[in-house]
Amino acid sequence: MDRIDRVLLAHLQQDATQSYAALGQAVGLSAGAAHERVRKLRERGVIRRTTVDVDPVAVGNAVLAYVMIDSVSWMGDSAKDFAAIPEIVEAHVIAGSASVLVKVRTASTGRLQDVLRRIYAINGVSGTRATVVLETLVERPVSAQNQE
Amino acid sequence: MDRIDRVLLAHLQQDATQSYAALGQAVGLSAGAAHERVRKLRERGVIRRTTVDVDPVAVGNAVLAYVMIDSVSWMGDSAKDFAAIPEIVEAHVIAGSASVLVKVRTASTGRLQDVLRRIYAINGVSGTRATVVLETLVERPVSAQNQE
């Protein structure tokens, strides 16, 4: 993981459809060398996958909300329970007053209520506090370049 | 946006490196037809971009935190201020007790403190409450398929 790898990652995050020739040119390497570096980044799991960023509104998920979840037991084994709810895009065990923080995308506030009901049904959950997002100001991939 | 488009999106989210031939086969279309549909999905902005999912830990950002931000004024015009801090990966204006919710990835808790200081310096910010993530249970793209 040197500086060149970081630049390659940044370029790929911005546009993963570009050719290795273009990618190589951006860092002063041949297409073959760029290809080999990217192959290793994938192999080592630095690049977890190549994917498309889908507009949530375009697929009918206009409501974004965060839900703070209180529990009466350790939630570390509940990954499957949260993953079983497709509207949940993130779930994290947190330090502090609540136990789990969940990010949810739904079609409507009515659907959000459904999701809250399903969360309540998870073993150990004792309470939820939903926060609805009014406007997203920033949404972007992790910076591969804030290491220096 | 019919059922076929949704299946194409789901497949691309999982692996955007696969060929249009494979993609077409998954939905019972020729490579050309699959390509044309994906081209239109891009054109219409349903697919915002093709990108790589980078492991945050591998690029040195092991700490994930959410920060609730209180403010004394409307924060809707502050997108640039938040975007100027590279460690901020998401910033949302929210309904409820706080004003803005921010998602932050940093190399260490020390760096998190730096970020909090920079957030404090943004005009109108009157307070911050950081919540550190201990473990991530779920992290995945929006489901393109919970519409029916």
Added chain:
DNA sequence: AGTGAAATTTTAGCAAA
């Protein structure tokens, strides 16, 4: 909108330094 096929570009594997 979709098909099939041709022309072009890109990828991926290999020998050499």
Added chain:
DNA sequence: TTTGCTAAAATTTCACT
């Protein structure tokens, strides 16, 4: 690790349905 070369594969365009 990088380069240049090359065969194989994928993308992109087009005439036709």
